[in-house]
Amino acid sequence: MSSLTRRGFLTGLSVTAGGAALVACASPDGNPMAQQETPDPVGDTPRLYDAIVPFDGEHQAGIATPAQATLNLIGFNFVDGVDRGAVSRLMTSWSEDSRRLCTGETPLGSLEPELVVAPANITITCGFGPRVFEVIGAVDKRPAWLAPLPEYSLDQLDEKWGQTDLVIQVCSDDPLMTSHATRHLVRSGMDYARVQWMQQGFLRADGAHTPGETPRNLFGQVDGTINPREEEQFDEQVWIDEGAPEWMRGSSSMVMRRISMNMDTWEILDRPSREEALGRTLDNGAPLTGEDEFDDPDFEATDKFGLPVIDRQSHVFRAQPAEGHPEQRLLRRPYNFDLAPEPGSEQLSNSGLVFLCFQKDPLRQYDPIQKRLDEADRMNEWVTHIGSAVYWMPPGTSADGSGGDTYWGQGLLEA
Amino acid sequence: MSSLTRRGFLTGLSVTAGGAALVACASPDGNPMAQQETPDPVGDTPRLYDAIVPFDGEHQAGIATPAQATLNLIGFNFVDGVDRGAVSRLMTSWSEDSRRLCTGETPLGSLEPELVVAPANITITCGFGPRVFEVIGAVDKRPAWLAPLPEYSLDQLDEKWGQTDLVIQVCSDDPLMTSHATRHLVRSGMDYARVQWMQQGFLRADGAHTPGETPRNLFGQVDGTINPREEEQFDEQVWIDEGAPEWMRGSSSMVMRRISMNMDTWEILDRPSREEALGRTLDNGAPLTGEDEFDDPDFEATDKFGLPVIDRQSHVFRAQPAEGHPEQRLLRRPYNFDLAPEPGSEQLSNSGLVFLCFQKDPLRQYDPIQKRLDEADRMNEWVTHIGSAVYWMPPGTSADGSGGDTYWGQGLLEA
Incomplete structure (x- = not known):
């Protein structure tokens, strides 16, 4: 990491003045640093989309990787009869195909090489739901947190x-790359697992923002300011480490929450009301007591009436770690969704977040934060959690196996 | 046009070596040429997404404009009680807001300036369905082609x-820009019209292809090779001209066909079978009798058995203009869609095209082509038309009104 600038760190991508793209893909996932000089096909136009994020590494890519512009999150259920051997075969096949797709190569047996010409920072990341441990006969190995989350009152x-x-x-x-890779994996896995749902999301396109900028959601909210950014923070918050069995080391967990956002009622608010609910300004995400996005909020500050500048029910106050619980932090990696209103709906919108977060232990990290939000976050007036799932991320x-598993979950599946 | 290179013509965008983007947005819509030097916010990284396509011009932008990466196509129906005055007010408001959004400015009254920071070549284009002419009491003015298309046997x-x-x-x-602009117009138009459907689509991202490259659909097919490219071709095929009443001059028509594509059965085919059905190669879209995409197909060429090299039922053969009917050409501007399979469906995919095409007269241009495709295109085994609509594009x-209408349809609405 030390050889990387903050900017390279945050973006995984820099473009030289001459127009060729220098891809520096090291990131806090601790993966080997890949540098590659991409050719410039048309004079002075850099092809940003040749950028490659290394598939292999200590941790799966797509977690610490700066969020790309498009998301397909696909939930699969096993077909009947899948056992440990079948799961191993599926993971072997999916890992090999994903390694190739993420390197801009056509997977073996694919007849669509023309659709794999622009890797465009693609990452493909796999997670195991609770039932995998049953199917492979290893319920005793299942982490306690790999289970339905506690119920929250407003769910x-x-x-x-x-x-x-x-x-x-x-x-x-x-x-197009996101779509084709999805299609390839759905097809190649069809004998083992079928699509239960697909959640599509987006962020501002690469190039449409200052590199490293925190993304915004459809409420205009800067979302992800308190994310880990340094390697040590990732080690503290995200990566499962020495305390865990060998097969778990370097893994993580994903919490998926589908969150509906009521644009119609949110947009009735004036800007001061929106900012009061958030506890941050809309223009740059600074806490209401500060000037810059990364200023620490001052929850003790009061206004001329003696009232807290940052409301005790604001999102920024409720989302902070409880006193004495610095472990209540995690990596947010949310995507926006924005679909047509449901037929017959009075709503003008059907928008929200595919909220994804990554942490060592959802019960120690996600759950206490969500409990506090559920209790009193003023944003609850406009957001509703409508989906939930938890996955172990191998x-x-x-x-070549030199760094551990050659395929997703090998250490568990071959234990 | 003469001062523009072919590349500038095709892309509307060039990037200088120094990293600043020079936006040259003239295109065959004959709009005033806007050139603007965009600032470079982070050293050597060009912000492609500062690029602006001029909103105003002889023709609406978004027709001759090279297709951008993302599409929201929104079908609206009037609420009860809308009359000519209301349509004028809606069009005035939508045109003003769109002009601002397309210039990277916040529309008047919008409280979300942070969501309008990267115009990213946005175009907003409006069309009138047949019922507009009833609502405004001008049925006598309605073009004969602004009506349901003839039925095709396989629809x-x-x-x-x-x-x-x-x-x-x-x-x-x-x-994010596409989503926010959509949201803004849906909200600002809510007293006049409500969303009936929204069709979302995508193409390869800007920067993920060689500028000017013909887009591919999810079958891997290069789609749009025979599109008009020169100004005279647009005048011949797309823009309604002198023969029409004053208020129609410079307008066009859009045909929307939602086309389902069966990925599951298509992908069973080997590449020669796919190419035979298309009549073109998959790798670069060249006709099977040629080497380059833009080579003219030789429909007389035969193989060693005396059989036509290009099948008489291939897509390329059926889609060509009938002999003696050079007017059977049009501008294709299709987008891919790729959604989750419908619940309970045996299909692995739910994919296809939001097929949009523009022409002077759908009955003289689109209809004869579609009739031929419907009769015998081999692609009918894998594609099905599931949606259809026709619009007049003002x-x-x-x-400032110096160039005609200040808002969409003004010439018609104030006639």
């Missing part, structure tokens, strides 16, 4: 967006 | 994707 969960056996997260800066891989 | 039209009173096409290279605008 309005729809089974349609519930727990699945497996999840695949495909992210890239090119919607450690990273290496093509 | 499986779903009312869900049918004709609406109005259509708005939002395209940009940034999904002429372009100018902010």
Whole structure:
């Protein structure tokens, strides 16, 4: 990490003045640093979309990787009869195909090489739901947190967006690449698992923002300011480490919450009311007591009437770690969704977040934060959780086994 | 046009070696050429997404404009009680807001300036369905082609994707910009019209392809090779001209066909079979009798058995203009869609095209081509038309009225 600038760290991508793209893809996932000089096909136009995020590494890519522009999150359920051997075969096949897709190579047996020409920072990341441990006969190994989250009082969960056996997260800066990689994996896995749901999301396109900028959601909210940014923070918050069995080291967990956001009622508010609910300004995400996005909020500050500048029910106050609990931090990696209103709906919108977060232990990290939000976050007036699932995210891989697993979950599946 | 290179013509965008983007947005819509030097916010990284396509001009932008990465096509129906005055007010408001959004400015009254920072080549294009002419009491002025298309034998039209009173096409290279502009127009128009459907689509991202490259659909097919490219071709095929009443000059028509593509059965084919059905190669879209995409197909060429090299039922053969009918050409501007399979479906995919094409007269241009395809295109085994609508696309605008209408359809609405 030390050889990387903050900017390279945050973006995984820099472009030289001459127009060739220098891809520096080291990131806090601790993966080997890949540098590659991409050719410039048309004079002075850099092809940002040649950028490659290394598939192999200590941790899976797509977690610490700066969020790309498009997301397909696909929940799969096993077909009947899948056993440990079948799960191993599926993971071997998916890992090999994903390694190739993420390197801009056509997977073996694919007849669509023309659709794999622009890797566009694609990452493909796999997670195991609770039932994998049953199917492979290893319930005793299942982490205690790999189970339905506690119920929160305001949840309005729809089974349609519930727990699945497996999840695949495909992210890239090119919607065609994201689509084709998804299609390839759905097809190649069809004998083992079928799509239960697909959640599509987007962020501002690569190039449409200052590199490293925190993304915004559809409320205009800067979302992800308190994310880990340094390697040590990732080690503290995200990566499962020495305390865990060998097969878990370097892994993580994903919490998926589908969150509906009521644009119609939010937009009735004036800007001061929106900012009061958030506890941050809309223009740059600074806490209401500060000037810059990364200023620490001052929850003791009061206004001329003696009232707290940052409301005790604001999102920024409720989302902070409880006193004495610095472990209540995690990595947010949310995507926006924005679909047509449901037929017959009075709503003008059907928008929200595919909220994804990563942490060592959802019960120690996500749950206490969500409990506090559920109790009193003023944003609850405009947001509703409508889907929920938890996955174990196996450690990273290496093509030749020198770095541990060659395929997702090998350490568990071959234990 | 003469001062523009072919590349500038095709892309509307060039990037200088120093990293600043020089936006040269003239295109065959004949709009005033805007050149603007965009600032470079982070050293050597060009912000492609500062690129602006001029909103005003002789023709609406978003027709001749090279297709951007993302599409929201929104079909609106009027609420009860809308009359000519109301349509004028809606069009005035939508045109003003769109002019600002397309210039990277916040529309008047919008409280979300942070969501309008990267115009990303956004275009907003408006069309009138047949019922507009009833609502404004001008049925006598309605073009004969502004009516349901003839039925084609293989159509499986779903009312869900049918004709609406109005259509708005939002395209940009940034999904967040496309989403926010859509939201703004839906909200600002809510007293006049409500969303009936929204069709979202995508193409390869800007920067993920060689500028000017013909887009591919999810079958891997290069789609749009025979599109008009020169100004005279646009005049011949797309823009309604002198023969028409004053208020129609510079306008066009849009045909929307939602086309389902069966990925599961298509992908069973080997590459030669796919190419035989298309009549073109998959790798570069060349006709099977040629080497380059733009080579003319030789329909007389035969193989060693005396059989035509290009099958008489291939897509390329059936889609060509009938002999003696050079007017059977049009501008294709299709977008891919790729959604989750319908719940309970045996299909692995739910993919296809939001097929949009523009022409002077759908009955003289689109209809004869579609009749031939419907009769015998081999691609019919894998594609099904499931939605259909036709719109009149008003002429372009100018902010001060010097170039004609200041808002969409003014010439018609104030006649």
